[in-house]
Amino acid sequence: MFSKTLTFILIALGTVIGLAGTDLVLPAIPSLPAALGGDLQTAQWVLAAYAGGTGIGLLIYGELANRFGIGNLLITSLLGYALLSFLATFASGLIELSAMRFFQGLIAAGPAVLAPGMIKSMYEHTAAVAALGRIGSIESLAPALAPILGAWLLSVFDWRSSFYLTSIVALCLALIWIFASKTRVQFGASNRSPDGYLPLLVDKHFIRHALSQAFTLGALLIIVFAAPSVVTHALGGELSDFIVMQVLGISFFVVTANTSHFIIDRFGSVNTILAGTSLTAFGCLGIFCLGFISNPPIAALWLLFIFVNSGLGIRGPAGFFNALHAAGENESRGSALIILLIMLTTALGTIAVAPFVENGLMEVGALASVIAILAVWLSRDSSSRGQSKLAVSE
Numbered sequence: 001m002f003s004k005t006l007t008f009i010l011i012a013l014g015t016v017i018g019l020a021g022t023d024l025v026l027p028a029i030p031s032l033p034a035a036l037g038g039d040l041q042t043a044q045w046v047l048a049a050y051a052g053g054t055g056i057g058l059l060i061y062g063e064l065a066n067r068f069g070i071g072n073l074l075i076t077s078l079l080g081y082a083l084l085s086f087l088a089t090f091a092s093g094l095i096e097l098s099a100m101r102f103f104q105g106l107i108a109a110g111p112a113v114l115a116p117g118m119i120k121s122m123y124e125h126t127a128a129v130a131a132l133g134r135i136g137s138i139e140s141l142a143p144a145l146a147p148i149l150g151a152w153l154l155s156v157f158d159w160r161s162s163f164y165l166t167s168i169v170a171l172c173l174a175l176i177w178i179f180a181s182k183t184r185v186q187f188g189a190s191n192r193s194p195d196g197y198l199p200l201l202v203d204k205h206f207i208r209h210a211l212s213q214a215f216t217l218g219a220l221l222i223i224v225f226a227a228p229s230v231v232t233h234a235l236g237g238e239l240s241d242f243i244v245m246q247v248l249g250i251s252f253f254v255v256t257a258n259t260s261h262f263i264i265d266r267f268g269s270v271n272t273i274l275a276g277t278s279l280t281a282f283g284c285l286g287i288f289c290l291g292f293i294s295n296p297p298i299a300a301l302w303l304l305f306i307f308v309n310s311g312l313g314i315r316g317p318a319g320f321f322n323a324l325h326a327a328g329e330n331e332s333r334g335s336a337l338i339i340l341l342i343m344l345t346t347a348l349g350t351i352a353v354a355p356f357v358e359n360g361l362m363e364v365g366a367l368a369s370v371i372a373i374l375a376v377w378l379s380r381d382s383s384s385r386g387q388s389k390l391a392v393s394e
Contacts, residue, residue: 040357061073282307284368
């Protein structure tokens with residue numbers, strides 16, 4: 001049987017490879033029309049299709065986790081992801097690639113849904129919250145490092161190379177879990193709530209927590225998904241400028257996500273969530289205002305993106321845990337719905353701004369600001385009900 005630390009790492013890597021399905025591909029988006037035909041707007045659908053497919057897959061895995069062994073579901077997801085990543089390399093056009101990406105996202109949704117329940121079954125209450133914060137920090141490295149690796153692969157090989165890489169890594173993870181039968185058997189079916197998704201969908205308390213989390217992260221991802229095209233086409237920058245933006249933003253996210261428990265100990269969970277959400281909204285509004293400037297300095301975008309990421313880092317671990325806690329015994333479905341709302345916000349937002357990515361930052365910043373401000377409003381509504389008794393501590 002694997003040690004708890006090694007098992008944690010394997011769980012984290014499973015979620016990271018799903019995130020890499022987007023972030024490794026990001027650097028290739030501006031060049032896809034030249035390789036596969038079509039235009040830049042259609043190329044954005046390659047990102048949106050993956051996010052949309054993941055959203056539907058979340059609901060499927062959230063239900064399956066209540067009926068079947070979680071460990072076996074994880075293996076099935078990883079094997080399917082490996083196969084579809086490989087098949088995507090045979091796409092001959094953007095529409096075909098987008099369709100393949102939809103199904104790739106659908107099957108790759110497993111680790112994101114299953115990981116929180118696996119973590120909660122491995123650790124006690126406070127240790128589980130801390131572990132969720134750590135896994136969030138590990139996952140955050142994907143948006144920082146994967147585009148760098150993706151850009152290198154693109155420069156040395158072509159757009160297919162990122163799909164080959166995800167296929168190989170997913171296959172290796174699946175094989176490790178297959179041979180780790182003694183470790184896998186501890187993760188059985190949740191089988192705790194037979195009521196389905198309806199009780200969660202009509203639970204205003206859960207929905208407010210879930211939407212606040214989804215809108216905060218969704219606002220950030222809308223900016224990230226549009227950034228390669230905006231930076232290289234509208235702002236006259238280089239792909240390396242986008243990489244710098246990502247590295248700076250994620251670095252600050254990692255720091256704030258791993259120190260947010262100090263703020264929670266001092267000010268409480270709800271106030272910390274509200275403060276972090278407001279900081280993200282401030283950064284989004286700044287990016288929107290930057291769009292009014294002709295030829296804005298890219299360094300200003302870097303600075304504002306730091307605020308967006310830092311706010312998410314401050315509120316992220318507590319926000320997700322409070323939303324999961326609000327789901328009660330229906331936690332696997334609750335986890336699925338939370339991440340589904342994140343992905344749907346991202347997918348719909350990416351589609352909405354796709355026609356405007358060549359214009360600059362104004363439209364992207366405007367939509368991200370509206371969504372982030374809604375997240376603040378939802379957080380304020382929760383705070384009006386009183387301080388949460390939940391606290392994050394090591």
